[in-house]
Amino acid sequence: ETGVTQSPTHLIKTRGQQVTLRCSSQSGHNTVSWYQQALGQGPQFIFQYYREEENGRGNFPPRFSGLQFPNYSSELNVNALELDDSALYLCASTPRVNGGTDTQYFGPGTRLTVL
Amino acid sequence: QKEVEQNSGPLSVPEGAIASLNCTYSDRGSQSFFWYRQYSGKSPELIMSIYSNGDKEDGRFTAQLNKASQYVSLLIRDSQPSDSATYLCAVNFNTGGFKTIFGAGTRLFVKA
Numbered sequence: 001e002t003g004v005t006q007s008p009t010h011l012i013k014t015r016g017q018q019v020t021l022r023c024s025s026q027s028g029h030n031t032v033s034w035y036q037q038a039l040g041q042g043p044q045f046i047f048q049y050y051r052e053e054e055n056g057r058g059n060f061p062p063r064f065s066g067l068q069f070p071n072y073s074s075e076l077n078v079n080a081l082e083l084d085d086s087a088l089y090l091c092a093s094t095p096r097v098n099g100g101t102d103t104q105y106f107g108p109g110t111r112l113t114v115l
Numbered sequence: 116q117k118e119v120e121q122n123s124g125p126l127s128v129p130e131g132a133i134a135s136l137n138c139t140y141s142d143r144g145s146q147s148f149f150w151y152r153q154y155s156g157k158s159p160e161l162i163m164s165i166y167s168n169g170d171k172e173d174g175r176f177t178a179q180l181n182k183a184s185q186y187v188s189l190l191i192r193d194s195q196p197s198d199s200a201t202y203l204c205a206v207n208f209n210t211g212g213f214k215t216i217f218g219a220g221t222r223l224f225v226k227a
Contacts, residue, residue: 002160033215042119042203042217043159056213090158102207103149104215106158 002026004093004107012113013081021076021110023091031055031096032074033104034066037088049074050096078112086114118142119206121218129226134191136221138204141185148180149205150189152198153220159203163189194225 003026013019025032031050035043045058049068063079072093078085088111092104118141128134136150147166151159163178165171165187171178177190187206191198201220208214 033213035215035217040219042205042219044217045215048213048215050213056209058214088158102147103161103164105161106151109158 002093002105002107004091004105006089006091006107006110008110009108010111010113012115014115015081015083017081017114018077018079019081019112021078021089021091021112023074023076023093023107025072025074025091025093026105029093029095029105030072031094031102032068032072033092033094034074034076035090035092036060036085037090037109038084039087043090046076081114083114086112088112119204119216119218121202121204121221123219123221125222125224127224127226128194130194130196132194132225134194134198134223134225136189136191136202136204136223138187138189138218139185140187140204140206140216142206142208143182143185144208144210145182145185145206146209147207148178148187149207150176150178150187151203151205151217153201153203155201162202191223194223196225196227199223199225 005024033048034046037043047057094102150162165178204218
């Protein structure tokens with residue numbers, strides 16, 4: 001167990017809807033990253049938040065947005081859902097002591113299905 | 116375009132053998148390197164991190180990094196059936212914003 005929790009575990013939405021996924025970081029970790037993992041592929045980096053500010057972003061459109069709260073928990077919001085958004089969404093937290101060298105610890109993920 | 120490449124496998128080895136997993140990356144600005152193991156339906160779990168050239172050993176696992184060749188590998192000694200999983204190579208960059216790039220993973224099967 002990494003101490004990173006995510007909710008919900010599973011979610012089914014229809015095309016065009018909006019979804020919010022939640023992540024609670026490991027205690028003492030001030031950085032959170034979000035990933036999308038399609039079946040049979042490696043995780044794809046969506047973005048990272050450090051002390052409530054976006055610190056880096058992958059090649060995802062603006063309809064993927066996020067928030068980090070003062071307690072370092074985080075949300076991933078996806079608007080205008082598309083069928084290709086069906087994936088496992090992973091949250092990872094980091095202590096952010098050494099910048100880019102820090103290890104990321106993953107939560108169990110949220111399985112999103114878009115119909 | 117920053118890329119991380121792995122052989123997709125599957126790699127099949129007998130129980131007790133050494134499994135060798137390889138990963139190459141394209142960006143010389145890469146700072147840190149990680150191997151994760153992922154069982155089907157589960158999230159990635161960290162096996163090893165490595166930051167400088169050379170070997171790093173932890174139990175049955177050895178990570179090797181060669182920055183000149185842009186190559187990182189993972190050796191698993193005395194492979195066990197419980198090692199059967201997908202192994203993901205990940206590379207961190209922190210130039211112009213933080214980013215982690217994962218390879219697509221190598222599926223390993225250890226036959227009893």
